[in-house]
Structure formats: C-alpha cells, structure tokens
Amino acid sequence: MMENNIDNKHLKENPFSVPDGYFDQLERNVMKKVSNPKPKVFGRSGIRYALITSAAAALVFVFGTISMLKFGNESAEQAHNEIYKEYNSDAVTGSEPQKEMSELTPDEIIEYLKHNEIDVSAIGLID
C-alpha cells in the first residue's frame, strides 16, 4: 500500500491552507506594528504579576519589621537582663544579689544615700 509509506511524496505536501491574501495582510500588520509601536502597558497578566509581586514585597516588609521590632527588643531586653544578672551575681559583687529599686523600702534608700554621703534633706526625701 503506497499511502502507508511515510516517505511517499504526496504525504510531504502541505495540507493546511490560509485565508486568501493572508500573507500580504500579515506583512502589512507586522510592518504597521513596527512603524507604530504601542507604548508599553501592563496586560491583565502583567497587572496580576505586579500585584502579586507588590503584595509579596509588602508581606516581607511587614514581617521583617515585626520580627526586627519583636526580636530586636527581646534581644536588647535579654542583653540587659544578662548584664544586670552578671553585675548582680556573687562573682562580681561578692555579696547577695541586689534588690530591684521597687523592692527597697524608703528607709533602705535613705540608708543607702547616707552611706554614700549624699545629703538626703537637700533632695527633699526627708523633712
């Protein structure tokens, strides 16, 4: 069967066709676009791409800022606590860990100031 042989010349002929005058029209269309290029605008997919990119950038910014603030503060607080702990440790002071300011009684404060030769009456702590 001749038709079955794919090297048959008939099968190599182009069976597709185009509308009349199509190639002249194609040339005209291309050259028209070449002569009057459209200004670049975002297509629907371009807009979607731009929106997705902007949303992603905004999310990264928001999460980045939150993380920096949160973890930045936490690190600062942690560092402060560590220094405080170290400063108050037995190894540094050779004494009992010191109390927080709020834990001191007024008498203890006055005692401390007197001990450091600060005139407590001058700063109006006592009458």
Next chain:
Amino acid sequence: MDDKDLLTLFRDGRREYAYGLIVKKYSERIYWHIRKMVICHEDANDLTQNTLLKAWNALPEFREESRLYTWLYRIATNEVLTFLKRKKLRNFISLDEISKQLENALEADSWFNGDKAQKALHKAILKLPEKQRLVFNLRYFEEMKYEDMSEILNTSVGALKASYHHAHSKIEEEMKGLL
C-alpha cells in the same frame, strides 16, 4: 537580496525598509513552521506576529553568530514552546492531553484540506513529544539540513539524527494503526 545585504541595509539606517524585505522573505516560512506545531491558524497568526516583532526589537543586537534565517527560526521555536507550555500550565494538562487537544483542533480545522492519509500522518506526528515533533517537521517537510537544525534547536547533529529516525519509526508504526 541575500541576508548579508539585508543586514547591511538595516545597519545603514534604512531599518524599516530592510526589515520589510526580511518579513517578505521569511514570514511565510515562519508561519508554516509555527502552524504545523500549533495547528490552529489564529494561534499561528499571533505567534508569527510575535516572532517578527521580537525579531525587529532584537535585530539591532544581532551579531551574526548564527545565520539570520536560523536566528528567526529559533525565535519562532521559542515562541511555540512557550505557548504550548503555557497552554499546559493554564489548563493543568499533560502531554497526552495536549496531543489530544491538537488532534481535535486538526479534526475541526476548516483550513485543513488533506486527505485521509495526510490526516493520519499529521495525527501521528501530534503524538510525538514537542521537541521530537519539531525535529521531524523540520526534516520531513522542510528537508532542513541537520547542521541548520542544530543551530536552531541548540542540539548536536548526532542527537538530531537519532531523534528524527526514532520519530520516523514511531510515525510509521502509528500510521499502520490509523489507516
């Protein structure tokens, strides 16, 4: 006018005139190359215009490391492969399904005038993977040299020969079942 003269004309400042001649010389070949891959005339028309506009924009940077016609074919081939890839991604379909879609397009194509044997051949070609289909079309219909195909598809001549012979056997086998 040969390609070298056309490029000289383009670089001498008569850009649009030179490009008009390039379009006249190659648009039909490019269209048929694309049409055999995408089947649908409207899709082939869009892709041919995109190819020629991309070539116009890129021509000032064309350094003649390849020939003008293989360079144009390469742009067209990339357009086709991107189009088919997008179609698969957009519709979440596999290679088999896209082959089936193209076969349906061939069946419905009012611009297909082939007989039963030609239809069977084109259906069998559509069953090949895209790159093998490109190789087969370029060699079988256009009788393009393997060296030129190598420039277009960026594949070695040996690999292209193997691909063509493999495709040829598959189509022959497929045709037996279709006729």
